[in-house]
Amino acid sequence: xxxxxxxxxxxxxxxxxxxxxxxxxxxxxxxxxxxxxxxxxxxxxxxxxxxxxxxxxxxxxxxxxxxxxxxxxxxxxxxxxxxxxxxxxxxxxxxxxxxxxxxxxxxxxxxxxxxxxxxxxxxxxxxxxxxxxxxxxxxxxxxxxxxxxxxxxxxxxxxxxxxxxxxxxxxxxxxxxxxxxxxxxxxxxxxxxxxxxxxxxxxxxxxxxxxxxxxxxxxxxxxxxxxxxxxxxxxxxxxxxxxxxxxxxxxxxxxxxxxxxxxxxxxxxxxxxxxxxxxxxxxxxxxxxxxxxxxxxxxxxxxxxxxxxxxxxxxxxxxxxxxxxxxxxxxxxxxxxxxxxxxxxxxxxxxxxxxxxxxxxxxxxxxxxxxxxxxxxxxxxxxxxxxxxxxxxxxxxxxxxxxxxxxxxxxxxxxxxxxxxxxxxxxxxxxxxxxxxxxxxxxxxxxxxxxxxxxxxxxxxxxxxxxxxxxxxxxxxxxxxxxxxxxxxxxxxxx
Numbered sequence: 001x002x003x004x005x006x007x008x009x010x011x012x013x014x015x016x017x018x019x020x021x022x023x024x025x026x027x028x029x030x031x032x033x034x035x036x037x038x039x040x041x042x043x044x045x046x047x048x049x050x051x052x053x054x055x056x057x058x059x060x061x062x063x064x065x066x067x068x069x070x071x072x073x074x075x076x077x078x079x080x081x082x083x084x085x086x087x088x089x090x091x092x093x094x095x096x097x098x099x100x101x102x103x104x105x106x107x108x109x110x111x112x113x114x115x116x117x118x119x120x121x122x123x124x125x126x127x128x129x130x131x132x133x134x135x136x137x138x139x140x141x142x143x144x145x146x147x148x149x150x151x152x153x154x155x156x157x158x159x160x161x162x163x164x165x166x167x168x169x170x171x172x173x174x175x176x177x178x179x180x181x182x183x184x185x186x187x188x189x190x191x192x193x194x195x196x197x198x199x200x201x202x203x204x205x206x207x208x209x210x211x212x213x214x215x216x217x218x219x220x221x222x223x224x225x226x227x228x229x230x231x232x233x234x235x236x237x238x239x240x241x242x243x244x245x246x247x248x249x250x251x252x253x254x255x256x257x258x259x260x261x262x263x264x265x266x267x268x269x270x271x272x273x274x275x276x277x278x279x280x281x282x283x284x285x286x287x288x289x290x291x292x293x294x295x296x297x298x299x300x301x302x303x304x305x306x307x308x309x310x311x312x313x314x315x316x317x318x319x320x321x322x323x324x325x326x327x328x329x330x331x332x333x334x335x336x337x338x339x340x341x342x343x344x345x346x347x348x349x350x351x352x353x354x355x356x357x358x359x360x361x362x363x364x365x366x367x368x369x370x371x372x373x374x375x376x377x378x379x380x381x382x383x384x385x386x387x388x389x390x391x392x393x394x395x396x397x398x399x400x401x402x403x404x405x406x407x408x409x410x411x412x413x414x415x416x417x418x419x420x421x422x423x424x425x426x427x428x429x430x431x432x433x434x435x436x437x438x439x440x441x442x443x444x445x446x447x448x449x450x451x452x453x454x455x456x457x458x459x460x461x462x463x464x465x466x467x468x469x470x471x472x473x474x475x476x477x478x479x480x481x482x483x484x485x486x487x488x489x490x491x492x493x494x495x
Contacts, residue, residue, distance in 0.1 A: 088120030091181035092165040100151060100158065104301070111301045112266035112328025114234075120176045128330055140170040202304055204256045209344035213245045215270065215323050216258055216340030220282055227282075229264045229327050229335035237470070239286035240323040243279035244316070246345065251313030251353065253344045255306050257299040260338040264329040267300040269433065270341055272318030272356075279320075286324060293322065294356050295396050295478040297341060300432045312393065313350035315484050316343075354393060355484030357382065359408060359452045360476035360492045362466040370458040372404055372425055375475050379450040379491035382481065390487060392442040394480035395421040396435045400473045402464060403428040405455040408477045412448045421477055425455055430470075444481075450491070452477045 087094045097105075097117050104110050105117035114128045115135060123136040130138070142150040143158060143166060151157060158166070169175070204211045217240050219225035227238070259265065271293040297306065308314060329335045361377035382390045397406040405425035410417040420438060444450065454475035458464050464473050481487050 087118065088176045088178065089123070090165075090169060090175075090177040091179055093169045094181065096158070096162045096165055100162070108263065109331075110262050112264060112326070114328065114330040123174060134174070136170065136174040139166070143167075202257065204258060204342040207254050207256050207305055207342070207344055208307060209254055211256070211342035212345045213343045214258065214340060215240070215242050215245075215321055215343075216338045217260065217323065217325055218280075218282075218338065223280055226260065226336035226338045229261065229329045229332075229337055231329050231331065231333050231335055233327055233329045236284070236327045236329075237286050238325050238327060239283040240325070240340075241277040241279065241281045241283065242321045242323070243277075244319055244321060246316045247347060248317075249349060250316060250345050250347050251350060252316055253308050253313055253346050253350070255297060255341055255343045257303055257305075258338070258340045258342055259299070260340075261332075261335055263332050264327050264335045265337055265339050266326040266328050267298065267432070268323060268325040268339060268341075269298040270296045271322045271324065272296050272316070272320075273322060274319045277320040277322065294318070294358060295398055295433075295476070296321070296356065297435065298396075298433055299339075299341075306435075308354075309393075311351040312354050312482065313346060313352070314480070315353050315355040316345070317355070352391070352482040353484050354480050354482040355487065355489075356396075356478050357481050357487050358476055358478055358490045358492050359450060360398075360454070360474070361452075362474075362492075364466060364473075364475065366402060366456045366458045366464045366473060368458060368461050368463055370456060373456045373458065375454045375456070377452050377475070377492060379452075379488070380447070381488050382444050382448070382450065382491055383446055383486050384488045385486055386446050388446070388483065388486040390444045390481050390483070392420060392438050392444060392479050392481050394435055394437050396433065396478040396480075397421050397423055397428075398433060398474055398476040398478060399428060399430070399454055399456070400470055401430050402456040402458055402473055403430065403454060404457050406453070406477070408450055408452045408479070410442065410444065410448060410450055412445060417442070417448070420450065420479065421452075428455075450479075452492075 089097070101117045104113040105115065107116055107118050109116055115125065116122045117135070117139075123134070123139070125135050127133045127135050127138040139150070142148070143163060149157075204214075217227040217238070219227050227240075230236070257268075273293040275293070323340055325337070325339060327335075327337070359377065359379050361375065364375040366373050366375070395408060397408075399406060405428055406421055406423040407419055408421040409419050420442060421436060452475065456464075456473065464471075466473060466475070468474075476492070
């Protein structure tokens with residue numbers, strides 16, 4: 001199984017390429033309707049592609065934007081020209097911002113980034129969170145923030161040299177500069193038609209199969225119209241609820257993210273649930289439907305497609321599905337989204353019917369002012385009959401905002417068999433919840449013990465306990481196992 005959900009683009013730090021346009025000009029395979037099926041090959045409507053050639057050249061400046069591509073057409077690249085430092089920033093500062101920030105904080109901010117960080121003028125604008133401070137002053141705080149740092153904890157920290165360059169600039173009052181920075185940038189990239197792809201090769205059009213079902217964001221009262229994302233909106237969680245479109249016994253063989261309005265979507269998570277939901281309903285400021293809901297898949301900028309091995313099919317035996325989307329829209333009056341997920345399925349059962357088992361606990365309280373506080377739970381009966389050898393092929397750790405690290409260990413008769421999940425302390429990111437492939441596949445024998453440990457920092461003056469709200473906490477590992485028919489579906493402390 002090949003799946004990765006990586007690199008959330010929040011504020012100004014990711015290092016993944018989340019601002020490139022689809023060069024083919026043929027947006028993702030278009031859904032017929034949210035929760036419906038894909039039955040034809042209608043062309044996607046192309047967005048105007050426009051990527052800046054952000055050169056910080058001194059002797060020769062970087063080229064301008066490529067000409068916008070029209071619907072299903074490609075634009076022309078900008079031409080580099082002779083000039084001074086086009087950014088107005090010191091060269092070392094410009095280099096850090098270009099390498100660490102502009103994939104989301106480009107000339108047109110993407111994935112919920114509230115502002116560009118391309119020119120000196122960008123850094124001198126009022127901060128969107130506190131108009132009495134300038135953007136560079138907010139930056140100076142966030143690069144040293146222990147609880148909400150930039151880069152986010154899911155990304156490599158700034159190097160000593162990068163942090164020193166920024167701190168020196170902050171300390172001097174963030175002055176402008178027209179110094180020559182060496183070789184100039186080239187012309188701007190072509191503006192591709194079609195929808196924005198955060199990574200080449202990601203989306204339904206890159207699956208080795210034709211999707212049969214889609215679950216996407218939609219407007220109230222319409223399963224086909226796009227969801228209008230209010231402007232402004234900050235850290236808004238919207239849930240789209242669907243009655244299961246899958247037939248009994250139908251298995252997923254592959255799935256891929258559909259990314260609609262890349263300017264305003266931050267990330268999404270798809271849950272399966274047997275709680276009763278209203279098909280087509282939308283919940284604002286939402287929570288998951290119940291504590292028994294199961295994390296099926298998710299996406300953040302940089303996330304990839306999932307293609308299961310030929311012998312594995314994912315059981316989809318949930319009555320309802322809930323698509324939870326995190327939006328940030330600070331400036332786009334025309335924000336409208338139809339992001340979601342496309343599934344390839346089969347009604348012919350594969351050799352190994354896999355499903356998702358919940359490990360973890362809801363019986364905990366994180367003390368006030370705690371650092372790396374550990375919450376533990378164990379599963380010693382992964383096979384419900386106590387006889388069947390189970391195989392683990394993937395894991396999906398889940399915590400909320402206070403999480404710092406995560407681990408699920410596997411022991412057999414006191415012998416360490418190796419970790420199934422391992423998110424090192426200080427690297428957990430609520431906005432970048434990953435699925436990890438267990439390769440080689442791990443066999444869990446009757447009597448083996450799986451121990452899940454969640455680590456938290458609680459900088460508040462009050463204890464924080466389990467709950468479904470974002471400000472509450474959770475401690476779950478959703479592991480993918482087979483044979484699912486023999487599995488203890490909820491091998492956790494609260495069931």
